[in-house]
Amino acid sequence: MTDRELPRWHTASAQGPRKLNADAVGAYAAAGGAGIVFALADGVGDHPSAARAARTAASAAARTPVGHGAVKAVLAAQRAVHDLGGTGDCVLVVAVQSDKGYHLAWVGDARAYAWDGYTVRQVTKDHTLAQYFRDHDQPVTPRMEHVVTTSVRTAGEHEIGTAVVATGGLLLTSDGVHKTLSGATMLDILGMADRAATELVRTAISIGGSDNATAIVVDPPRAEDITKKFRVAA
Template structure:
């Protein structure tokens, strides 16, 4: 098993009453790999924040060998067990020798980055994306209406992808709906504090939501040669 990656996180409450974003990361002692999870509560309410914290914790502590979709399903069981109406969206990344398995619901995102390029690997489960996929016009409101969530998604509706090399960026929509990919890439290229700077920049540029990011650095070998950085 390769050495666990270097990673860092940051989260801040935007112009909301509650910060309903949450993160989790867990590597079992003596185990293989690590699980990263980022959840974004649906709505500005304590129940949404509780659901997000519950989902992120349950997903992160699901056994690595079961994979990313199983981690999302573990989060779903935990959120449903809360009762009430709290809900969230979620993105999970499971690191093993083969790279990262990614799974998600809603509009939480994962990006692959290798030190000089950044590429979105998730596809938003939103009404806006559904209409785009069917060649229909989109209104701004549709960007904020999710079509899957942790509480409601069927197993067949959970998105999945793989990333075999490099590092990762996981974000709530308070980051990626405010910052473009080139801006995110420029910040990722900073030597220290990229997660905190992504969050700070998103809020300072007028983001209207909570902002949260997990940055998982690429292996050092990927950063050895300076290349032209491109947002894909």
């Protein structure tokens, strides 16, 4: 198999009003390999075991061979977290580069957005109590937004969410970013090119975000060559 051109990407993370930053990222492209794997994890809770679980999960997921796919990357993260012992847990989103763009897999409320240089669109669906109630046309309280229904430690393989982004780039975020910033604000910041990840995180914290904030921005290929379109957030 021939080498695939790797995308340009950048990441940033900042500690919000927490005791520690329990977010983590990973990205790995094997020498002579077929692409790259991105992973973003967010520890459940504000304690060292959550941060350790997130770092372990992001690293294990990112080191999964591209050909194994995104679901296998989440399962590799799960095995690594179980091997730690204890009770530390996290949520996770993984993006694996493929011939058809990116294959995504996730548990919990870490998110992925499709980003083509002009539009940003959420492609994951939160595994939270709030989303479950919305899906069943039931009232939702603010607290439900923060109660996840799947996690790296607990999810069965059939519970792992999947999606495909066929073209363009990606935005991966922890909830400290996407539960603080509107889609329109994220779209404006993504236009800052290499500063985008840093500005997403900085803005989320500066306007009063109550959590750690982390982002991975994967640039669309040849964004400067795309015919200009209206910019849309969805």
